[in-house]
Amino acid sequence: MNLHAFQDAFVEALYDPEATALSMLAEQPGFTVYRNTVMKGAIDALRANFPTVERLVGSQWMVAAASIHGRQTPPSDARLLHHGGAFPAFLDEFEHARTLPYLANVARLDLLWTQCHTAVDEPGLDLNQIACLAPEQLASLQLTPRAAARWMWFADQPAFSIWRHNREGLDMPDDLDWQGEGALLVRRDGVVGWQPLSNGGCGFLDACAAGQPLAQAAEHASSLQPSLDILDLLTRLVSADVFVATDSH
Amino acid sequence: MLEPSQGQTSIMHTPLTLGAGLGLKADHYQAAHDCAAPGLWFEVHPENYMIDGGPRLAWLETIRSRHPLSLHGVSLSLAADSAPDLEHLKRLRALADRVQPALISEHLAWSTWRGQYHPDLLPFPRSEDALRRIIDNVDRTQTFLGQRIAIENPSHYIKLPGHQVEEIDFLRELSQRTGCGLLLDINNVFLSAHNVGYEANAYVDAFPGDAVLEIHLAGHSVDPGGAALLIDSHDAPIAEPVWALYERLIRRIGPRPTLIERDDNLPPFIELLLERDRAQSLLQAQAEASP
Numbered sequence: 406m407n408l409h410a411f412q413d414a415f416v417e418a419l420y421d422p423e424a425t426a427l428s429m430l431a432e433q434p435g436f437t438v439y440r441n442t443v444m445k446g447a448i449d450a451l452r453a454n455f456p457t458v459e460r461l462v463g464s465q466w467m468v469a470a471a472s473i474h475g476r477q478t479p480p481s482d483a484r485l486l487h488h489g490g491a492f493p494a495f496l497d498e499f500e501h502a503r504t505l506p507y508l509a510n511v512a513r514l515d516l517l518w519t520q521c522h523t524a525v526d527e528p529g530l531d532l533n534q535i536a537c538l539a540p541e542q543l544a545s546l547q548l549t550p551r552a553a554a555r556w557m558w559f560a561d562q563p564a565f566s567i568w569r570h571n572r573e574g575l576d577m578p579d580d581l582d583w584q585g586e587g588a589l590l591v592r593r594d595g596v597v598g599w600q601p602l603s604n605g606g607c608g609f610l611d612a613c614a615a616g617q618p619l620a621q622a623a624e625h626a627s628s629l630q631p632s633l634d635i636l637d638l639l640t641r642l643v644s645a646d647v648f649v650a651t652d653s654h
Numbered sequence: 655m656l657e658p659s660q661g662q663t664s665i666m667h668t669p670l671t672l673g674a675g676l677g678l679k680a681d682h683y684q685a686a687h688d689c690a691a692p693g694l695w696f697e698v699h700p701e702n703y704m705i706d707g708g709p710r711l712a713w714l715e716t717i718r719s720r721h722p723l724s725l726h727g728v729s730l731s732l733a734a735d736s737a738p739d740l741e742h743l744k745r746l747r748a749l750a751d752r753v754q755p756a757l758i759s760e761h762l763a764w765s766t767w768r769g770q771y772h773p774d775l776l777p778f779p780r781s782e783d784a785l786r787r788i789i790d791n792v793d794r795t796q797t798f799l800g801q802r803i804a805i806e807n808p809s810h811y812i813k814l815p816g817h818q819v820e821e822i823d824f825l826r827e828l829s830q831r832t833g834c835g836l837l838l839d840i841n842n843v844f845l846s847a848h849n850v851g852y853e854a855n856a857y858v859d860a861f862p863g864d865a866v867l868e869i870h871l872a873g874h875s876v877d878p879g880g881a882a883l884l885i886d887s888h889d890a891p892i893a894e895p896v897w898a899l900y901e902r903l904i905r906r907i908g909p910r911p912t913l914i915e916r917d918d919n920l921p922p923f924i925e926l927l928l929e930r931d932r933a934q935s936l937l938q939a940q941a942e943a944s945p
Binding site (some may be wrong): 407409411412415416429435437439442479480481505522523526527595596 | 661701702704705706707708710712729734735741742745764765766767768769771773774776777778779781783784787810811812813814815816826849870877879880881883885918
């Protein structure tokens with residue numbers, strides 16, 4: 406058997422206990438060491454990357470789910486801190502997660518946290534940089550969200566409240582309002598922080614990220630949320646260090 | 655650039671510039687940074703720092719500003735029957751440009767295959783074909799990085815039919831043909847000797863000493879599975895027989911940068927430092943005995 410065929414057969418034997426190609430290896434007790442290490446590596450990575458999911462379901466449930474996911478979807482990236490991009494969609498479909506319909510969205514927020522934590526360092530926009538602009542200059546200004554700022558809108562669930570309480574190690578409130586919620590996560594000075602963000606706010610940032618000037622982004626946001634106070638939103642986002650500093654003119 | 659006025663043997667080039675080092679763990683960043691023990695250096699898996707920015711990378715750069723650093727890869731998959739992933743090589747080079755490591759190393763093993771990463775260091779039959787492939791993969795890696803790397807002997811858990819070349823001969827040939835260095839993991843030798851049945855002393859005695867750029871020491875554990883296998887678990891202090899093999903090696907080849915790996919059951923930094931001091935003392939004594 407050449408190296409290529411050996412590696413195909415070895416991978417098959419790792420994941421399929423019934424595989425026959427390398428049975429003289431797979432029968433040895435030592436083969437279990439490789440099976441266990443490979444599986445543990447994938448499980449540990451998911452546990453490290455989705456701590457809020459684990460707090461909600463407990464470690465036993467998490468390990469069982471991670472092990473099923475690990476067999477279906479081995480890591481595609483050797484950087485295990487990026488492993489788990491497919492885990493939220495897996496949870497959406499996972500039969501044993503049916504009673505926790507918000508679990509996949511909690512996983513999506515854990516993913517956002519890692520993205521913020523490892524994003525490139527970029528100087529943030531100072532409010533003074535835009536405070537002196539004339540209204541028409543402000544309208545045509547393009548603001549780019551920093552890579553360390555991430556947001557997501559959840560139309561049907563208070564996913565952010567559920568995530569936040571568990572991420573902060575708090576008890577869930579008894580009177581959770583079952584309505585849509587958005588989240589804004591931003592890394593400042595090396596620490597990822599979070600705050601709620603409305604539907605209009607999320608839409609505004611989507612438009613900014615797509616390269617639209619402020620006037621268009623504001624129009625888009627208002628169409629999603631007519632009551633939105635754009636100036637208040639913009640001030641809040643700039644204060645939260647969401648945008649990349651603009652080139653000085 | 656170094657001034658030549660101090661003569662040929664500048665202190666910067668004595669082996670103990672890199673004495674005994676420790677694997678760097680996030681829990682120990684501050685203590686690692688603050689520690690001023692002579693000869694101390696740190697090793698990390700580059701995969702954990704292949705990110706765009708943020709506090710983890712900032713910590714690494716801060717620690718690098720005070721201590722030499724080594725990048726010890728676990729996923730380049732040099733023993734796979736395919737060329738190393740170009741994106742991965744680019745990320746490794748970018749990290750190396752950023753932290754200017756004193757050493758870069760990888761394993762005589764594979765882990766990435768057909769676009770999937772199987773997080774372990776997997777074995778292969780040491781055939782002539784495999785040797786040709788790995789020589790090519792190491793060549794590509796060193797050319798891409800523009801520097802020499804060291805290749806580590808693996809730990810073994812199964813008896814694998816199909817080996818055509820002894821491991822030491824395989825590593826020697828790899829080193830001679832590519833110019834790469836070798837990383838001798840003494841714990842791997844000890845537990846593999848136990849698991850698949852060979853003489854650890856004979857292995858250490860026959861290992862090509864001139865090529866050794868780095869030595870690894872670590873603790874192991876007994877497999878709870880009942881087959882009495884020893885597992886390279888990095889979750890315990892270094893076992894006494896491993897210390898004995900280490901002393902035997904450096905008596906023969908002289909002092910080399912030595913790293914203590916500890917990844918699980920992590921004790922306080924000070925405890926690791928004490929274990930590290932033992933290796934440092936042995937290196938120091940060896941350096942004085944064979945100047």
